[in-house]
């Protein structure tokens with residue numbers, strides 16, 4: 001814990017770029033919003049959840065008992081997972097390969113919260129994310145980015161949405177037709193269950209801007225965040241101009 005704190009301070013000192021943190025519960029639209037915001041601002045997107053998923057997927061490739069995984073088992077996969085720049089994002093690779101579809105699979109989704117509750121795993125992911133921000137302006141999405149990973153982020157957003165709406169959006173992402181009410185109800189149950197497992201780490205920072213996206217289009221939520229980011233940039237640019245005088 002103490003070591004993580006001092007490592008955090010060192011990383012914060014090494015950081016040259018700006019950070020926008022977007023946190024919130026499952027399927028609140030964090031990743032797609034973060035991706036668009038990054039594109040509009042010329043930043044890079046880092047999806048911290050994808051790293052938890054990549055460690056889980058790497059371990060799942062080993063035919064062993066998923067119930068008995070220890071923190072050490074999961075961390076032993078760390079040397080197979082790498083976060084590399086890809087377009088306007090960073091993408092995790094497993095054994096040097098892109099693994100987008102594997103990361104979204106139901107086995108990974110079922111097991112990822114348990115993996116993410118392991119303190120050593122969280123330290124590992126946080127170190128990879130902080131490293132990505134050393135050289136780049138980044139939009140990072142996750143659960144605890146504004147509280148633990150970058151408590152000094154330039155802008156913090158906490159995205160929420162009604163659980164039915166989150167389930168509906170998640171299903172539309174996955175299927176090429178409109179989901180039925182029964183399907184949405186089932187997915188809502190799964191999401192609420194995962195929210196409960198992730199509750200400890202899903203924390204709104206005191207200085208985060210809360211945005212409820214239930215009745216917003218994706219364009220509207222992206223626009224709001226981009227406007228907030230531009231306002232912060234203007235304000236801090238003003239401050240650093242004064243500092244330099």
Ligand code: CDP
Nearest residue numbers: 025026027048049052112113116142143144
């Ligand atoms: O997109 P979705 O909300 O479904 O999840 P994700 O961002 O891909 O994250 C997958 C899982 O990783 C979550 O259910 C959490 O258990 C974990 N996670 C976390 O604990 N902390 C983060 N900063 C990001 C993800």
